[in-house]
Amino acid sequence: MNVDELAETFEMLGDWEERYRYLIELGRKLPPMPDGAHVDANKVRGCMSQVWLTHEVRPGPPKTLEFRGDSDAHIVKGLIAVLFMLTSGKTPQQILALDIGNAFERLGLESNISMNRRNGFYAMVERIKQMAAAEAA
Secondary structure, eight states, X not given: OOHHXXXXXXXXXXXXHHHHHHHHHHHHTSOOOOGGGOSGGGBOTTOSSOEEEXXXXXXXXXXXXXXXXXXXXXXXXXXXXXXXXXXXXXXHXXXXXXXXXXXXXHTTHHHHSOHHHHHHHHHHHHHHHHXXXXXXX
């Protein structure tokens, strides 16, 4: 699902209660992260909740990245799912070029989630961009 489809879905849902429920549902559909991946090295700093992110490289051509993530907070898991919809299956260069902040704003998340969650979201974005930059090198 791309940002346009996601924005359309969010608009159809109407109020933020429904959108939060949808975010939680998206988080529930994330593939489980192996227990061994819940380690300090995969932890995202700057999040109030616990968040872990990893990635795998799909050789291609072109080489693409697939992400895995988990959190102990339901809405945060939903935000991880949204982030993966925007980044998984893309090349490192596509991920680095992606304006995730703009997508976040289009979905209305910028003004409808707490400052702490927003900071955590951008910490996750930064981590994904670091992974992409390392694979692009």
